[in-house]
Amino acid sequence: MKFVFIIAGVLISVLTIAAGLIYVERRLLALFQDRLGPNRVGPFGLLQVIADMIKIFFKEDWIPPFADKAVFVMAPGILIATILLTFAVIPFADNFIVLDSNIGLLFFLGNSSLGVYSIVLGGWASNNKYSLLGSIRASAQMLTYEVFMGLSLVGVIMMADSFSLRDIVEAQRGGWFVIPQFVGFVIFFIAGIAETHRTPFDIPEADGELVAGYHSEYSGMKFGMFFVGEYMGVTLISALIATLFFGGWLGPSFLPPAFWFFLKTAFFICMFILIRASLPRPRYDQLMELGWKVLLPLVLLNILITGGVLIYTHSL
Amino acid sequence: MLSILRSIWYTFLHAFHKRETQGYPEKLPYLPPRYRGRIILSRDSDGNERCVACNLCAAVCPVDCIALQAANDENGRRYPEFFRINFSRCIYCGFCEEACPTYAIQLIPDFEMGEYDRQNMVYEKEHLLISGEGKYHGYNFYNVAGVDMGVKGTGKGENEEAPVDLKNLIH
Ligand code: SF4
Ligand code: SF4
Numbered sequence: 406m407k408f409v410f411i412i413a414g415v416l417i418s419v420l421t422i423a424a425g426l427i428y429v430e431r432r433l434l435a436l437f438q439d440r441l442g443p444n445r446v447g448p449f450g451l452l453q454v455i456a457d458m459i460k461i462f463f464k465e466d467w468i469p470p471f472a473d474k475a476v477f478v479m480a481p482g483i484l485i486a487t488i489l490l491t492f493a494v495i496p497f498a499d500n501f502i503v504l505d506s507n508i509g510l511l512f513f514l515g516n517s518s519l520g521v522y523s524i525v526l527g528g529w530a531s532n533n534k535y536s537l538l539g540s541i542r543a544s545a546q547m548l549t550y551e552v553f554m555g556l557s558l559v560g561v562i563m564m565a566d567s568f569s570l571r572d573i574v575e576a577q578r579g580g581w582f583v584i585p586q587f588v589g590f591v592i593f594f595i596a597g598i599a600e601t602h603r604t605p606f607d608i609p610e611a612d613g614e615l616v617a618g619y620h621s622e623y624s625g626m627k628f629g630m631f632f633v634g635e636y637m638g639v640t641l642i643s644a645l646i647a648t649l650f651f652g653g654w655l656g657p658s659f660l661p662p663a664f665w666f667f668l669k670t671a672f673f674i675c676m677f678i679l680i681r682a683s684l685p686r687p688r689y690d691q692l693m694e695l696g697w698k699v700l701l702p703l704v705l706l707n708i709l710i711t712g713g714v715l716i717y718t719h720s721l
Numbered sequence: 722m723l724s725i726l727r728s729i730w731y732t733f734l735h736a737f738h739k740r741e742t743q744g745y746p747e748k749l750p751y752l753p754p755r756y757r758g759r760i761i762l763s764r765d766s767d768g769n770e771r772c773v774a775c776n777l778c779a780a781v782c783p784v785d786c787i788a789l790q791a792a793n794d795e796n797g798r799r800y801p802e803f804f805r806i807n808f809s810r811c812i813y814c815g816f817c818e819e820a821c822p823t824y825a826i827q828l829i830p831d832f833e834m835g836e837y838d839r840q841n842m843v844y845e846k847e848h849l850l851i852s853g854e855g856k857y858h859g860y861n862f863y864n865v866a867g868v869d870m871g872v873k874g875t876g877k878g879e880n881e882e883a884p885v886d887l888k889n890l891i892h
Contacts, residue, residue, distance in 0.1 A: 437735050441742040683732035684725060 466625030480527030528619035539618025543609030643673035796871030
């Protein structure tokens with residue numbers, strides 16, 4: 406019974422947060438751009454989310470006749486499914502976790518690789534050159550950044566001596582991993598932005614060049630799923646950053662552990678939005694260059710040094 | 722790298738800046754007196770219509786949205802029989818106001834002209850004509866014009882001398 410409650414709790418909170426982020430992002434972007442943002446529907450515009458949902462549910466859900474129907478319909482679902490599955494291994498609090506797996510981190514990496522399929526297939530099935538270009542870019546970008554994403558976590562794994570996210574949080578009782586693993590944190594954050602293809606790494610969408618990239622042909626709730634999937638991805642990466650580098654649910658005991666976790670996650674979600682508000686999109690080749698020529702050597706160096714320090718301290 | 726962090730920081734600082742949004746329907750914006758909005762037809766200081774139906778405004782209007790018909794009253798003074806502005810075409814350029822020799826046609830600071838029916842955007846003379854002088858006070862075209870149209874006698878206007886009697890040698 407408890408298990409069902411946990412699953413329901415995680416599902417509901419993730420979906421509400423992702424939907425609420427539509428409003429939060431618009432308000433925060435407005436804040437950073439000296440505007441007010443949506444403030445008309447309900448108190449402080451809070452009902453904007455509901456209005457948007459009603460709107461998107463009643464929009465015409467059009468499948469282009471030239472599209473590959475089955476794949477076209479499936480693609481947004483893959484995105485949502487892979488992200489939701491990953492939330493299963495994230496510890497919201499000490500015992501508030503759907504699946505305390507001993508390969509939690511690998512599960513996350515595997516799922517995020519699968520998430521690429523959604524975008525590649527979505528663009529491919531649209532049978533439209535802009536969508537396809539978006540997909541090609543997405544696959545190159547996400548495969549590249551997947552590499553650093555995995556490698557940037559190796560330091561954390563070595564220090565915690567476990568793949569389980571719960572053990573990783575427990576290992577941070579003595580101090581957050583962000584201090585010894587600062588390079589890892591920065592690279593994971595960059596890779597995370599690329600992974601969720603948010604601005605400035607929204608090259609697969611690049612509305613200035615590719616209409617809307619891989620989801621140009623999507624409309625109605627299928628587009629909505631890509632849209633919400635993006636916000637769920639942001640939530641996921643923020644939750645992971647909080648878990649892996651900032652001690653997850655750990656915090657002074659005057660607040661419940663889950664609250665600390667949400668607080669840290671919310672902070673990184675706001676960082677995502679702040680970065681979106683401030684940085685322009687790099688060129689495609691610049692992105693690749695940054696990835697392979699700067700981040701890869703850095704992350705390898707980070708692993709080398711972490712390993713060296715660990716061996717040194719163990720041998721003492 | 723540093724410049725990226727700096728631009729993120731500066732963007733963050735914008736959170737504490739003054740909002741640019743005006744909150745329009747609740748908070749009305751300040752419109753300067755010379756704002757070019759809805760067009761009116763004004764009257765002179767004696768309360769007569771200023772417009773002399775010279776058609777200059779209609780001629781200068783780049784989108785041809787002014788239509789009027791000239792007529793003469795019992796003194797021979799010209800006035801527009803009808804005067805129609807189609808505001809759904811007007812681009813509020815203000816050329817008509819500049820062209821008008823009598824200050825009759827004027828643009829005023831009011832832009833709230835939304836209508837559900839396009840036909841309601843067509844204003845007739847009774848909608849355009851106001852009872853005051855608008856932006857330019859104390860000007861009466863026939864006081865400075867040479868002709869007598871029942872406003873003043875010949876030679877009685879401003880900056881005008883009485884006509885010379887050419888047959889009088891003593892003068
Ligand atoms: S403001 Fe310009 S467009 Fe409008 S009536 Fe006058 S001349 Fe025509
Ligand atoms: S409004 Fe002015 S320009 Fe237009 S017809 Fe009348 S007097 Fe002439």
